[in-house]
Amino acid sequence: MSHSIIKSALKPLLLLAALFAFAVSAYTSANAANASSSDQSYSKVLKVAKKHLGASYVYGAVGPTHFDCSGFTKYVYNKSIKKSIPRTAQAQYNGTKKVSKSNIKKGDLVYFGGSKHSISHVGMYIGNGTMIDSQNRGVITEKVYSPWWHVVGFSRPATLSYDD
Known part of the structure; x- marks a missing residue:
C-alpha cells in the first residue's frame, strides 16, 4: 500500500x-x-447544621465540636456542599452575594452588628423567621428578629436546590 x-x-x-x-x-x-x-441542596446544608446543635461556643473555633458564629457557617458550608466561604462574619458578608430581606431563602446568611461595615455576628436562615447560629449559648435555633440582635444584611453563599 x-x-x-x-x-x-x-x-x-x-x-x-x-x-x-x-x-x-x-x-x-x-x-x-x-x-x-x-x-448543592439545602437539605444537605441543614443536615450538617442540625447535626451540631448543642455544640459549645468558643471564640475563634471552627469545629467540629466547638464553634464561633462564622466558624460554624464556614464549617457547615464546607462539610455539606464543599463550598468554601471566608472565615469571619465581616469577610463572609463582604465576600458573598448580597440579597434583600424580601428575597431571603433558606440557607442564606443573616448578619448582625452596628452596620454593614461593623458586623459582629452571623447565622444561617432556616425559614419562618428563624436561624441556626453559634453564640454564647452554643449552636442553637432562634428568631432572627430578637431584641439582642440588629440585622444589618443578608447574603447567599451558594445557590441551593430545595427538595420541598
Whole structure:
C-alpha cells in the first residue's frame, strides 16, 4: 500500500476519533455541571447544621465540636456542599452575594452588628423567621428578629436546590 492511500484512509478515522473525543468531553462536562448543582441542596446544608446543635461556643473555633458564629457557617458550608466561604462574619458578608430581606431563602446568611461595615455576628436562615447560629449559648435555633440582635444584611453563599 502506498503512503498516500494510507493517509487518505486515516483521515475519516481521525475525524471520527475527534468527534468521539468531543462528544465524551461534552457529556462529561454536562454531567459534572449537573452533579455540582444537585449536590448543592439545602437539605444537605441543614443536615450538617442540625447535626451540631448543642455544640459549645468558643471564640475563634471552627469545629467540629466547638464553634464561633462564622466558624460554624464556614464549617457547615464546607462539610455539606464543599463550598468554601471566608472565615469571619465581616469577610463572609463582604465576600458573598448580597440579597434583600424580601428575597431571603433558606440557607442564606443573616448578619448582625452596628452596620454593614461593623458586623459582629452571623447565622444561617432556616425559614419562618428563624436561624441556626453559634453564640454564647452554643449552636442553637432562634428568631432572627430578637431584641439582642440588629440585622444589618443578608447574603447567599451558594445557590441551593430545595427538595420541598
